Amino acid sequence: MPEAKPTEQHAVALPDDWAATPLTVVMPTYNEAENLPGMAERLMGLPLPGLRLLVVDDSSPDGTGDIADEHARTYGDTRMGVLHRAGKEGLGRAYAAGMAQAVADGAHYVLQMDADGSHPVDKIPQMLGVALATGAGVTIGSRYVQGGTLSAAWGPHRRLLSRWANTYAGTILGTRVRDITGGFNLWREDALRAIDLASVDSAGYSFQVEMKYRAVRRGYGVMEVPIHFEDRTAGESKMDLMVQLESVAMPWKLRARSARARSRG
Template identity: 45%
Template sequence: MSIEGLGRVVVVIPTYDEASNLAWIVDRLRRAQPGIDVLVVDDDSPDGTGRIADELAAADPQVDVLHRTAKGGLGAAYLHGFAHALDAGYDVIGEMDADGSHQPEQLVRLLEALLHADLVIGSRWVPGGSVVNWPASRELLSRGGNLYVRLLLGISVRDATAGFRLFRRTTLEKIDLASVRSTGYVFQTDLVARTLAAGLTVREVPIEFVERVRGDSKMSGAVAAESLKRITVWGLSERTAQARRALRRRRP
């Protein structure tokens, strides 16, 4: 369905073992934004999440489901969902976690900001943003990781790893999704960097991020360390490519 000034909007929700959360979060999203469609992308969850998604879709024509045959990672799930949404003709394509950490009631902030942007990020680390039920160690890790990303890539986005966001269709069409190979939390950073490199506008709006209360978190110290390692390798490669492009432009 259409949102005034933005056209047709869909929010992609990737899932893996979110049986205890999916119906709850989809209901909240549909109540908060009745004009927005939902696309669940399930990575063959062994806990029955895919079956629940099918039941939701059968009961609501604004809910659709994509079933993937294996757990392929966050980036692969989003790319699959984005391709489907683009083929379906959506004008705005969003991202949101299934665990309740991203509050559907705050999606209106992102929608309003997208009227004057190409990508909007729901940010924990801009003034007015916050986290709930996080230990100090995890907040330090996230803030530090994002500071590292800003320094590594030379960007000003304060929450480049955030997964609550809205893209204009035209943005996804300009950033060459076919060449994206990044996965996990690197995927989120990669898409921000690509959007900025394309000369497009990225805005951050403050959100309250709430740590999940049901189900198991996919984040751990090992996952965070691996993400930072991958961001370092990818970021250094991107910086090298930027330098080469700048050098070519200077040559007569």
Template identity: 60%
Template sequence: MPSEPTHLPPAPVRVTPEPVALPEPWRGSRLTVVVPTYDEAENLPRLVARLVALDLPELRIVVVDDNSPDGTGEIADKLAVELGGDRTGKLTVVHRTKKDGLGRAYVEGMTRALDDGADYVVQMDADLSHPVGYVPQLLGTLHSTNAGVVIGSRYVPGGSLSEAWGLRRRLLSGWANAYVKAVLAIPVRDVTAGFKIWRASALRALNLPGIESTGYAFQVEMHYRAFRRGQKIVEVPIHFEDRVEGESKLDGAVALEAVLRPLRLRRAESSRRRT
């Protein structure tokens, strides 16, 4: 077993993933986890420790930090050194000069992952709301179903939300999913989900530099592009935890983009059809 980062011990986490066979031959195939961060100093070391504890050969982590005031970027650098630094390349830190949106951070991190030879790319938040124990299941499902993307879904049978989520958050999340599906007709139950795994070929087909969304609407735009390009999308149930430390990054501008972006995507698609 590889040693875990010593900066902060992992905290317990509740997961109920189904056992799924990993791709064979697995060794030689690179799985890269992309994690955007902004003020996640307390959560990031725990997340990295849990990822390392999976003991997946060829696992890599790309942390994209938006110049966090709480020192998350510096902590990520220390974790990279603990994991062997440039010698192993297990953890790469991308330092951005300002907070520029979740979507932009993911595009930069995914681009780095693909450039570095990733065969599979996982998206997950740094706040521990996405239980790490599901990563092998996402990978195995991607392989067994020949999907382009597998989504860790809160809203398929067997999926669930943290008990800490109040009625307002549950209603808002449910409304957001219903709204997006009504506007874009995407056959996905959890279309706003942020925990997923992509094949490298599927990501390249989406034209990452052309992604326009900067906030949480990025998730919707990625799913829509995958759907419009005929990629196979599979959902597996997960238990979605509440964030452990820190505060949500959702603000008014991000919420407004989440409302307007589906309308703009539909309008753009209608224009393409007319031409």
């Protein structure tokens, strides 16, 4: 896979009615004070008048929640909101809460996006265009389809581990999703309702796998759009040992649950 970062591209222009589609970007944060202002500015600058940013902050000690509140006041409630949670309960729990809130507030599409700068903001209009054109239940910003690239800062071990994790989960679950572990995903509102966010088990990064598996099992189409995945710009990764262990175990739990459901008829 190429290591060089591709030439910077501008966001694609969508037809006016597509650009106005109610789209909520759900962005969990925990100690992302350095990254959030720049991410919010870039999102607000997209040619998507229907876009709203919902920050889900887990009581960040570095004041990320207060910064989010300040930006929400600046941009106004129609463009940005903040969901404050009592404490850190895992990325999956934060996403589930934010996505449920976005659907309840009337979003037609909900985008999962990290606050650390690793996901390319300029790809969002293209992903929305693909979703609207194809009717896909989930459109993935994919590192592992043709044209997808990884940061040059990723060493061989990290590249191998990421590839292995995708192959591992995809093989166990029997999906054809190339980037099943990726976290840059655009969901159609009805797909999220069918998945039933309240019943999702994963607290950590395995949330990405469980969500996509549930969508495929329910017959929703999946599209993958190639992206360049950049290394985080500031702050520290939230991946710890417990999160890694959950990610290893979750595909087997999902497979066993599906087998039990089939045996019940």
